[in-house]
Amino acid sequence: MTLRVSLTPCWILHRRAWRESSVILDALTRDHGRISLVARGARRPRSSWRGLTEPFRALQASFSLRGEMGTLTGLEAGDGSPKLQGLALWCGFYVNELLIRLLPRQEPAPELFDAYTGLLPKLADPEHRAPALRRFEMAVLYETGVAPDLTRDAKTGEPVAAGGWYRLVDETGPVRTSGPGPESWEGQVFLALAGGQIGSKAVGKPGLQRDARKIMGRLLAFHLGDKPLYTRKLLDREES
Amino acid sequence: MSVSALEELLEALRCLPGVGQRTAQRMCMHLLERDREGAGRLARALELAVERIRRCDQCRNFTENTLCRYCASERRRGDVLCIVESPADILAIEQATGFDGRYFVLLGRLSPLDGIGPEDLGLDLLARRLEAEQVRELIIATNTTVEGEATAHYLKRMADRNGIAVTRIAQGVPLGGELEYTDRSTLAHAFSGRQPVR
Numbered sequence: 001m002t003l004r005v006s007l008t009p010c011w012i013l014h015r016r017a018w019r020e021s022s023v024i025l026d027a028l029t030r031d032h033g034r035i036s037l038v039a040r041g042a043r044r045p046r047s048s049w050r051g052l053t054e055p056f057r058a059l060q061a062s063f064s065l066r067g068e069m070g071t072l073t074g075l076e077a078g079d080g081s082p083k084l085q086g087l088a089l090w091c092g093f094y095v096n097e098l099l100i101r102l103l104p105r106q107e108p109a110p111e112l113f114d115a116y117t118g119l120l121p122k123l124a125d126p127e128h129r130a131p132a133l134r135r136f137e138m139a140v141l142y143e144t145g146v147a148p149d150l151t152r153d154a155k156t157g158e159p160v161a162a163g164g165w166y167r168l169v170d171e172t173g174p175v176r177t178s179g180p181g182p183e184s185w186e187g188q189v190f191l192a193l194a195g196g197q198i199g200s201k202a203v204g205k206p207g208l209q210r211d212a213r214k215i216m217g218r219l220l221a222f223h224l225g226d227k228p229l230y231t232r233k234l235l236d237r238e239e240s
Numbered sequence: 241m242s243v244s245a246l247e248e249l250l251e252a253l254r255c256l257p258g259v260g261q262r263t264a265q266r267m268c269m270h271l272l273e274r275d276r277e278g279a280g281r282l283a284r285a286l287e288l289a290v291e292r293i294r295r296c297d298q299c300r301n302f303t304e305n306t307l308c309r310y311c312a313s314e315r316r317r318g319d320v321l322c323i324v325e326s327p328a329d330i331l332a333i334e335q336a337t338g339f340d341g342r343y344f345v346l347l348g349r350l351s352p353l354d355g356i357g358p359e360d361l362g363l364d365l366l367a368r369r370l371e372a373e374q375v376r377e378l379i380i381a382t383n384t385t386v387e388g389e390a391t392a393h394y395l396k397r398m399a400d401r402n403g404i405a406v407t408r409i410a411q412g413v414p415l416g417g418e419l420e421y422t423d424r425s426t427l428a429h430a431f432s433g434r435q436p437v438r
Contacts, residue, residue: 014353051384051423054385055386085393089386089389090390090393093353093386097352230353
C-alpha cells in the first residue's frame with residue numbers, strides 16, 4: 001500500500017547524489033520518523049528543489065512511501081532555519097550522525113523531532129550548546145528504548161547518592177565504586193543527566209559538563225558498537 | 241567463460257556518469273557501425289590521458305607536468321590563494337573573473353557523515369604551503385552547501401594559525417534575478433551581506 005503525505009515538517013539529516021541528477025535523502029519527519037526519499041532531478045540546474053535539499057533547513061515535505069524507499073513529491077522552505085556556523089555546524093553534523101546510526105527507520109518519533117527542532121538553534125549559542133546536546137543524547141536513548149536508569153545503582157538497585165562515586169560497567173547504568181578514579185564519576189553528574197539539569201544554575205559543580213560529556217560518550221558507545229561516530233572523533237580532535 | 245569484446249565495451253562505457261545499459265548500447269553501435277575511426281581516436285586519447293595526466297604537486301589540479309599551468313606561470317601572483325572544490329571550479333573562475341592569483345584544489349569537501357575528513361582533502365599539503373609561502377589572502381570558493389560551509393570554517397582556522405586574511409566569495413541574488421523569485425535563504429544571505437552603494 002502506498003502512503004501519500006502532504007507537506008509535513010521535515011529535516012534532512014544527510015543526502016547523497018544518486019545517478020546523474022537525483023539525490024537520496026535521509027530525512028527526519030515528525031509523524032513518520034526517519035525515512036529515505038528519492039528526490040528525482042533535484043540536482044538539475046533548474047530544479048525548484050535546488051538549494052532546499054540541505055541539512056539544518058526547516059522544510060515541509062510531500063512524499064509517497066511504499067516499502068523502504070519513498071519518493072519526494074514536493075518540498076517547501078519552512079520557518080525558522082537556524083544559522084549554524086563553525087563549531088555549531090560540526091555539532092549539527094554530530095547530531096545527524098547520531099540519529100542516522102541509532103534511530104530505526106519509519107518509526108514515528110514526534111517528541112524526538114520536536115527535541116531536534118528545539119536543539120538546532122541552541123547549538124549556535126556557546127553557553128547552551130553542551131547542555132542541550134546532553135539532553136538530546138538522553139532523548140535519543142529514551143526514544144530507542146535503551147536509556148538506563150541513572151538514578152539507581154544498576155547492581156544493588158539503591159538510589160544513586162549525589163556524593164558517591166560510580167562507574168559504568170555496561171549499558172545498564174551506574175555501579176557504585178570505592179572512590180575517585182579515571183573512569184568513575186560523582187553521583188550528582190548521573191542525577192543531573194537523568195533530570196535534564198546539566199547546565200542549570202542549580203547544579204554548579206566544576207567539571208560537570210566535561211564529566212557529563214564523557215558519561216554520555218560511554219553510554220552511546222555501548223550502542224554504537226565497533227564503529228565510533230566519525231564526527232565525534234573530529235570534534236574531539238578539534239577541541240584538543 | 242570469456243566475455244565477448246562487445247560485452248566488454250558495453251560494460252566499460254557504463255562507467256561514465258549518466259550512461260546506463262540503453263545509452264551504452266547506442267554509443268557502442270554508433271562507434272562500431274558508423275565511426276570506427278572515431279572509436280580508434282577515442283581509445284588512443286583515453287589511454288594517453290590516463291597515462292599522462294596527473295595531479296599538480298602544488299595545487300592538486302590536473303596537469304601533464306609536475307606543476308599545472310597556473311602554478312607554473314610566472315605572471316600570477318603568489319600572495320593570493322583561491323581554494324576550490326574541483327578542477328572544474330578553476331575553469332569557471334578563470335572564464336568569469338580576472339583572478340590572477342593561484343589555486344588550491346580540494347578534490348572534494350569535508351563531509352563528516354561520509355567519513356571525508358581533512359586528510360582526504362590534502363589539507364596537510366595546504367598547511368605546508370601556508371607556512372612556507374608568502375600568502376596574504378586566502379579566498380574560499382567552496383560550494384554554498386553545509387559541507388562547503390564546514391570546509392570554509394576549517395580553512396579559516398588553518399589560515400588564522402598563520403595570520404593570513406580570509407575572504408569568502410559573496411552569496412546572494414543572481415544577476416538579472418528578481419527578488420520575488422529568489423529562494424528565502426539566498427535572499428536572507430544577500431540581505432545580511434549587503435554592501436554600501438559605491
